[in-house]
Amino acid sequence: MIQDNPESKFIFIFHPKIMLGKKYTIRNGQEMTNGEVLQFWGKWIVLGKKLWLDELSIKLDPFVESKEIPVIKYDRVPSVNLGIEECVMMVYCDRRDRDNIWQILSRFGVKLKAWVTEKETMEMWLPGGQLLERWIESKNFDAATQNAVREDSQARLGYIFDHPDEVFVPWEQ
Amino acid sequence: MPVKILIPGSLKCWFDGETEYSCQGERILDCIDRLEKRFPGVKEHLIDPKGNISNVLIFLNGDNLRSLDGLSTKVKDGDEISIIPLAAGG
Numbered sequence: 001m002i003q004d005n006p007e008s009k010f011i012f013i014f015h016p017k018i019m020l021g022k023k024y025t026i027r028n029g030q031e032m033t034n035g036e037v038l039q040f041w042g043k044w045i046v047l048g049k050k051l052w053l054d055e056l057s058i059k060l061d062p063f064v065e066s067k068e069i070p071v072i073k074y075d076r077v078p079s080v081n082l083g084i085e086e087c088v089m090m091v092y093c094d095r096r097d098r099d100n101i102w103q104i105l106s107r108f109g110v111k112l113k114a115w116v117t118e119k120e121t122m123e124m125w126l127p128g129g130q131l132l133e134r135w136i137e138s139k140n141f142d143a144a145t146q147n148a149v150r151e152d153s154q155a156r157l158g159y160i161f162d163h164p165d166e167v168f169v170p171w172e173q
Numbered sequence: 174m175p176v177k178i179l180i181p182g183s184l185k186c187w188f189d190g191e192t193e194y195s196c197q198g199e200r201i202l203d204c205i206d207r208l209e210k211r212f213p214g215v216k217e218h219l220i221d222p223k224g225n226i227s228n229v230l231i232f233l234n235g236d237n238l239r240s241l242d243g244l245s246t247k248v249k250d251g252d253e254i255s256i257i258p259l260a261a262g263g
Contacts, residue, residue, distance in 0.1 A: 044235075045261055045262060047181040047182065047257060047261055048181075049182075078183075079260055082258075082260035083183075083228075083258055083260060084183050084258050084260050084261055085182065085183040086181060086182050086183045088261045098235075102235065111179055112181055112255045112257065113179070113232060113234065113235040113253060113255050114230065114232045114235065114255050114257050114261075114262075115232065115236060115237065116230065116262045116263075117237075117240075120237065120239065120262065121262060121263045124259075124262065124263050125263060130259060131259065131260060131262075131263045134259075
């Protein structure tokens, strides 16, 4: 199902069972741990105009309904403050399934082939990471707010790295 | 068969509006040097003065160069290099 809540930065495509509290980070019926997410979880990145991504989302929704694709999210508007003029779609899956998911995406005209692991993304959003520091800069925060943002990032993302055996808990977006 | 470089719309301003370019090279850095000859100034958008990839993420056949040998990664005929803005990876 496609969840298009105008108050959210993202439009999501997920299986209806997610609404009942089921997680999408499940492998062979088992919830993935933080360590497994860092090792295997990632996403294919798709860039394009919002209208094209809207059309693509409708084509991909049946693959989410059939659980071939765990979850998808994409931008409602481009993150121009971070230098991107297009919307970004992230098609999440386990690395061990990524080739099958790529076949689906390429069937619908996705050419640019970019796999980003969740570990890489988290590292970019940790204090000192390129994305967190650029985002802080783009917001013109005062020093106290900058520190608070870095501490929050370290607490949330650092916890995942520091507790590899705990079950992964996705955060609200 | 040359190496194909795929560029998203967000970056095409660095590539004279083109979203695909073909070139020859032994390593990724060779391909970027070819890009620089064709699109002067593009290299400084992709690589910082210390020689590190900056502003973008670069992929060889889908895999991030960070998980390969970086700019020294070897390429072969038929490979595809995709370049996306750094922020698109998060």
